[in-house]
Amino acid sequence: MSKALRVGITLFRIDELTHGDMGKVLAMAEMADAKGVDMLSIPDHICFSSDAAKDYPMGPDAFPGTLDEPWYEPLTLLAAIGARTKQILLSTAVMIAPARTAVMLAKQLATLDCISNGRAVPVFGAGWQRAEFDSQNLPFEGRFTHMEEQIQVCRALWSGGPQSFQGKFVQFEDLWSYPLPVQGAALPIWLGLSPSPRNIERMARFADGWLPAMESLEKIKETRDKLSTSLEKHGRDPENFDIRSSLIPVPHKSGGIDFDATFAQAENMKAAGVTVIDTAPTLLTDRLDDLEMILDRLVALRE
Template sequence: MGDVRVSLGLIGLETLFGGDVRAMIDWLAVAEDLGIDGVTLTDHVVMGEALENYPYGPFPMPLDWPWWEPIALLSAIAQATKRVRLQTAILISPLRPAVLLAKQLATLDVISGGRVSIGLGVGWQKEEYEASGVPWEGRFGLMVEQIEVCRALWRDAPAAYHGKTVSFDRIHSRPFPVQGDRIPIMLGIAPSDRNVARIADHADGWLPIQADVPSIAEGIVKLRAAFVERGRDPKSLMVRAVPRAVKGADGRLDVDRTLDNAHAMVEAGVTEIELFPLHFTKDRAGAEALATKLATFKASLRR
C-alpha cells in the first residue's frame, strides 16, 4: 500500500467562519499544519432551477448557494498556504475555452509552486451549458480535446493542435506550469468501458462519483488493467474518493465511524480520502478536530 493522502472538501466551509470566505482561506494554513494534504473545490458556473434533474438523489444545496469560481479561489488559497495540493472535484471544463483553461491552470501552478492537481468533468445540468453558450452534445469529446490542448500548450511553444473543436498552429502560451505538461488530471466520470479508456488514454486518475466500495474496487481493477494495456504503471493510478458518512449512536454523522468506513476504500486502491467539514461540524473547532482525525487516520495506515 502506497502513501494515502487526505484532503478537505471546501463546499460550505466558509459558513463555519460566519460566511467570511477570507477567514476560511486564512484558516487553511492551520489545516495544512495539522497534516491535511489537499483542498478541493466543486464547480458550478451558473445554476438552473431544475435541481430535480440531479442524477444522484436530492441535490444537496439550495438554489441560492454561493459557488465560488474554483481557479480564482484556489489562487487565493495558494497564497495562504505552502504545501497543500490545490484541487477540484470537479471543474466543469467544457464551460471554459480550452486555451483559457490551459492558461488558468498554468498560472495557478506557477503561483502555487507546482501544487495543482485538477479534477475535470462534464457536469450534469444542461441549463448550465445553454447559459454558457456551449453545446450539451459532444461535451465528453470536448473535455478530451481540452486535455490534449492543455498538454500541448504546457509543453510546446510554439504549439500546434488540430481537433474537432479546437485547431491552431504556432501558438504561444506562457508561463509553462512548474509541473510542465504533467499537471495531474483526474476525471470525475462513471467507470464505463468508454470512460475507462478516456481516463487511461488522457488522465492520471479517477474521481468516483459515489461512495459504493464494491463499485469503486471494480472500477480500479478496470482502470489498472487499462493502464497496463497502454504501457502505463498501474500503481501510478490516482483515485480520490469520499467515504460514505456514517452516523453515531446519537444519530449525528460521526467522523471516526466514517473513517473506519474509509479503510475499505484504501484496501480497494483509493489513494486519497476526502471529507467535507460541513457534513460533520458547525464551527472552527470542529473543523480543526476533523483535520486532526484525518491526519491521524493517514498516520495509522503507515503502521
Template sequence: MQVGLNILGAENLYAGRIRPVLDVAAAADRAGIDMITTGDHIGFNADAHAERVRTHGFPFPIEHDWYEPLSLLSSVAAVTERALLNVSVLIATVRPPVLLAKQIATLDRLSEGRAAIGMGVGWQEAEYTATNMPFDARFGRMEDTVRACRELWTQAPATFQGREFSFEDFHARPFPVQTRVPVIFGFGPSQRNFDRIARIADGWTANPADMQTFSDSVALLHNTFEAHGRDPHSAIVQVSVGPERRDDGTVDLDATAEKTQAWHAAGATVAVFRPATFCAAGEEVPQLIEWAVGLKSTAGTTQEAAR
C-alpha cells in the same frame, strides 16, 4: 494514503464569510493535510436544479454560493506551502480550452507546482447554453480540451487541431512548474471512461453513487492502465468520504475511519473530507483536521492487513 479537505461550503461555518476558509486551508496545510479541494458549478437553471434534487438528492440549495474554483484556489495557494490544489470536479467543457490552460498554468506557478485538477463534463445542459458551449459530444470535447492544455503547457509555439477548436503557432506562457499537471477525471466507472483516463489523464475521482462497485472499478482502472502501457499503481484514485452517524445523528469518527481505511485497502489513494458535512461550527474544524491527518498513520497497516 493522502488525505484532503474539501472547503466547498465551509464559509457557512463562519456566518457566510469566505476569508476564514483561507485560514482553515492554511491551518490544514500546516497540520499535514495533503490536498485542498473545492467544487464547481457556473450556475443553475431552477427547473434543472429542482429535478436534480428530486432524482439524485443533490445536496446544495439553489442559493448556495459557488465560488469560481480556480480563483479560490489561487487565494489558497497564497496561504499554503505544501498541499495539492484540486477541484472535484471542474466542469472543464464549459470553459474555453485556451483560457482554461492559462488559468491552470497560472495556479501551478503561483503554488510552485501544486495543481492537481479534477475535471468532468457535468450534468446540466443549462450551464452549456449559458456559456455558449455545445452540450453534445462533451466527452470527446473533454479529451480534446486536455490534449490542448497539455500542448499549451509544454510548447511555445503550440499547435492543436481538435474537432471543435484549434490553434496554430500560438504562444501562451507561463508554462506550469510541473512537467505533467495531474488531471483526474470525474467520470462514471466504465471501460470506455477508463480508457479515456488511461489515454490522457492521471486518475479517477469516484462519485459517491459509484462506491458500491468501488473495488471492482479500481481493478478495472488498474487493468486499463496496464493495457495502455502505464503503471497501474500510478493511477490516482480519489474518494469523497461522508460522515458515518450514530442513531442520535452525531458524527461517529471511529466508524468513518473504518470506512475510509476499507476504501484505502480497496485502492483509494486520496480520501477527502468536507468540513461542511462533518462540523456544525467552525470551532470543530481543527479536530476534524487532526483526525484526518491521523488516518495516514494507520492506512499502511490497514492496507497490509487486506493483502
C-alpha cells in the same frame, strides 16, 4: 495500485461554516496546510437554472444545496489559497471543464501552478446541466469529446510554443501560451466520471487519477482492477494512478456524527484501492471550532 495514502478536504457548501467570511475560508486552508493535509479541493458550478434540482442526475432529493447558495469559482479561490499556503495540493471536485474554453483553461491552470509553485491537481468532469454550457455559448452535446480535447490542448500548450491543434471542438495554429506550469506538461489531470467501460478507457488514456461520485467500495475496487488492465494496455503504470474517495458520515445513535465509525471506514477504503481519502467538514459538523479535531483525525489516517 498500492500508493502511500494521502488525505484531503473539500470545501463543499463552505458558507455553512464561514457565513460568507472569506478570511475564515483562507484560515481554514492555512490550518489544513499547517496540519499536513495533503490536498484541498473546491467544487464547481458556474450557475444553475430554475430546473437544476429537477434535472439533477441523482434525483432532486440529492441536489446539493439551494439555487442561491454560493459556489465560488474554483480556480480563483484556489489561487488565493495557493498564495496563503505552502504545501497542500490544490484540486477541484470536480471542475466542469468543457463549460470553459480550452486555451483559457490551460492558461488559468498554468497560472495557478505558478502561484502555488507546482501544487495544481485539477479534476475535470463533463457536467450534467445544459444551462451552464448555454450560458457560456459552448456546446453541451459532445462535451466528453470536448473534454478530451481540452486535456490534449493543455498538454500541448504546457510543453511550450508554438503549438497547433485541430480537433472537433478546438482548433488553432502556432499558439504560444506562457507561463508554463511549474510541473510542465506533466501537471496531473484527474477525471471525475462514472465507471462505464467507455469512461474507464477514457481515464486510462488521459487521466492521472479518478474521483468517483457516490460509488460503493465494491464498485471502486472493481473499477480499479479494470483501470489497471486498461492502463497497462496503454503502456502506463497503474501504480502511478490515484483514486480519491470521501468518507461517508455515520450518524451517532444519540444524534450528530459518530466520528469513530466515520473515520474507521478508512481501512476498507484503502483495501479497495483508494489512495486519497477525502472529507467535507460541512458534512461532519456545523461548528467551525470542530475543524481542528476533524483535521487531526484525518491526518492520523496516514499513520
